Amino acid sequence: MNDKKHICNCFRCDLKDVVFAFLDEEAIEELCTHREEQVYRKGEVINHEGEKINSFKYLNSGLVKLYRRTPSGDEQIITITRPFEFVSNMSIFSEDRYQYSVSALEDSGVCVIQLDYIKELFMKNGGFAMGLLSKISTINDKIIRQTLDIRQKNLVGRVAFVLLYFTNEIYNSRVFDLPVSRKEIADYIGMSTANVIRTLSDFRKEDIIRVFGKTIEIVDIIKLEIIAKRG
Amino acid sequence: MNDKKHICNCFRCDLKDVVFAFLDEEAIEELCTHREEQVYRKGEVINHEGEKINSFKYLNSGLVKLYRRTPSGDEQIITITRPFEFVSNMSIFSEDRYQYSVSALEDSGVCVIQLDYIKELFMKNGGFAMGLLSKISTINDKIIRQTLDIRQKNLVGRVAFVLLYFTNEIYNSRVFDLPVSRKEIADYIGMSTANVIRTLSDFRKEDIIRVFGKTIEIVDIIKLEIIAKRG
DNA sequence: CGCGGCTTTGATGTTCATCAAGTAAAGTGG
């Protein structure tokens, strides 16, 4: 058995199929030498707004939030995503500092590759370049669409949207533990904390959800979808 | 004098410096054979949501709006931009249909290149690929930032923001003709038409702007900036 | 000159943020 292959676990990385599909075995071996895995605990900051960018990062396990601080000082959450839906910063070649911060909502594994090496690969390998552009575009597009969707809903519609987002996109389960505080939900959908809580209470009273602290159970998903759509 | 050069005016295209910088003379000559210019009159639709994408487009003169239709049927304007700030759709390699519509707010010139040819170039030429990714990222990033900025302001702040956007980013002049209706401003910043008008009237009464139909003159830009920031 | 669309303004009601006060939960230091 080849020792090198054993050490390099890029071979079974899911991102391989997406962005690195155009790399042959040898190229992946080489990639491994420019790469390291890093673990972030829940709450830890992965990228900090304004910091210099010198590595290409992607999430391979866990959950993160992408956010910025507004001029008035409070936090504005741009998106919350699962692995591979976050691949480094978006403006990887156009900015040299992070525009937004990223932090871990759950313990998260991040793969860190030297940025210069990615650039080199990008220049040399057209397939890799296309895979990367495609991935980044998809992610950007999702963020834009999500932001537009949220903007166009009212309060209850937004809360319904978030609940559906967690249940369908993040956890694939009707029962889940909220990875964020009520305040963070508020920062995400752009409303006050008090009203997020109030709306959750209303949903509970109408038997649409059940709430046990951070644990949420979606009881009537149909009704929730109607509210999200109409909102 | 070289005839070919005379026919192909890509040599004096501003985009050349941004995305096509890595192409040599010969490559640009070839690009020209895959390219045509198209003129759209004010109000005409350039890309239509849902339509198949088979060309790469960029704006080289005029003004356009990028928008979508919400489930409830009304228009949501994503951004309004000048040349080169709009380069085809964002998800050029990840989607095969337009996610959003684009239409001309002023008579506009658009350069249309066969998408397959762009893909080919992208694969072959790393520098070109990097230039393109960089450009697309910058545009995406600007849209995201703008959307977040707007979301976080109140009504008067948003109107002030739009006025400043037109005066600083679009026209570079204190006096300009609004290229959009009051309703379109409302669709852009996400509020009702009546309140956009009301706010404009308030600004007029406070001598911050002067209004003659579609013509706007910014009188007190300092005050407007304060309102936009605080909002 | 009369019709239809865009604009303007006022009146009204809804939606939502803010404030306040209380409760539960989660850290923290002895």
Next chain:
DNA sequence: CCACTTTACTTGATGAACATCAAAGCCGCG
């Protein structure tokens, strides 16, 4: 492990911000 502190959550009351409705004015165009 407990008392203490702090932070998150919850609910009600109030007022501000904003949408909606309605009516009237304006303007271009047939």
